[in-house]
Amino acid sequence: MLTEFSNGVELSKICNESNKKIWEIMIEREVENSQLDREAILNYMKENLNIMKNSIKKGLYEDVKSVSGLVGGDAKLIRERYENEKTVSGKRMNKAVASAVAVLEVNASMGQIVAAPTAGSSGILPAALVTVGEDFHISDDQLSKALFTASAIGYIITKNATVAGAEGGCQAETGAAAAMAASALVELLGGSPEQALDAAAMTIKNILGLVCDPLAGLVEVPCVKRNAIGVANAFICSDMALAGVKSVIPFDEVVEAMYKVGKSLPCELRETALGGLAATPTGIRIKKQIFSKK
Numbered sequence: 001m002l003t004e005f006s007n008g009v010e011l012s013k014i015c016n017e018s019n020k021k022i023w024e025i026m027i028e029r030e031v032e033n034s035q036l037d038r039e040a041i042l043n044y045m046k047e048n049l050n051i052m053k054n055s056i057k058k059g060l061y062e063d064v065k066s067v068s069g070l071v072g073g074d075a076k077l078i079r080e081r082y083e084n085e086k087t088v089s090g091k092r093m094n095k096a097v098a099s100a101v102a103v104l105e106v107n108a109s110m111g112q113i114v115a116a117p118t119a120g121s122s123g124i125l126p127a128a129l130v131t132v133g134e135d136f137h138i139s140d141d142q143l144s145k146a147l148f149t150a151s152a153i154g155y156i157i158t159k160n161a162t163v164a165g166a167e168g169g170c171q172a173e174t175g176a177a178a179a180m181a182a183s184a185l186v187e188l189l190g191g192s193p194e195q196a197l198d199a200a201a202m203t204i205k206n207i208l209g210l211v212c213d214p215l216a217g218l219v220e221v222p223c224v225k226r227n228a229i230g231v232a233n234a235f236i237c238s239d240m241a242l243a244g245v246k247s248v249i250p251f252d253e254v255v256e257a258m259y260k261v262g263k264s265l266p267c268e269l270r271e272t273a274l275g276g277l278a279a280t281p282t283g284i285r286i287k288k289q290i291f292s293k294k
């Protein structure tokens, strides 16, 4: 039997009938759809995890600056504060936020990251898993499996909507990444496939309508900080789902709504840098400065 699914309802049904988690079903699907065996696929995901960890480390401890000079160094600032002071949202949240910022800063400085699902949203999933992995002493093997949970959610969103800011706004891009992270955290911490889908649904609901408006068209401002908010969103929604809170609107319907909202956004708010923050006086001034340097 082929392990194929197109949406959350089908995935949930397969999980229930086989009494398996989402990550197990996703690995089976990958084995069926590739020329690779299970071990090779797991090793491939472990390599991704390593790249994620390295990008976090680089952003947290090295001097990273984007080519435009707009972003860089904030991950270090956040780390130094949570290491030395009490923080409003707690050490774990700050560690995750710093890690998400770190990856985006590395991306903006042309460093190596894993696009999960895109470069612009590449900080959220690593930050969520690596932070929780470290704090809960979870093995790389388990973290890699959680990445398959995230992959299944990303696959469904891609199949039924989009993960591109240019098509669906930032709600699609960082929203998808946050939904992937939230579902992965749920399964990593012992939650059910239904809870993982609820977490993913709640995560996207929280930022429905978020526009894509990068200054000068660069994946820097506001992208870095939207990754910080993305991991916070994932943390909160995974905790709510694990506590038994359900999404009133099912995951598949949330994804459909997100896609429709994205399609109804004017082109100025879909990565063209013509609207939103990009069109503010400061956004326009920064764009002129960057392009006059070239």
Ligand code: SF4
Binding pocket: 120, 121, 164, 165, 166, 169, 170, 171, 173, 174, 211, 212, 213, 214, 218, 219, 220, 221, 222, 223, 224, 226, 271
């Ligand atoms: S603002 Fe646009 S480019 Fe930046 S992270 Fe969001 S979707 Fe990506």
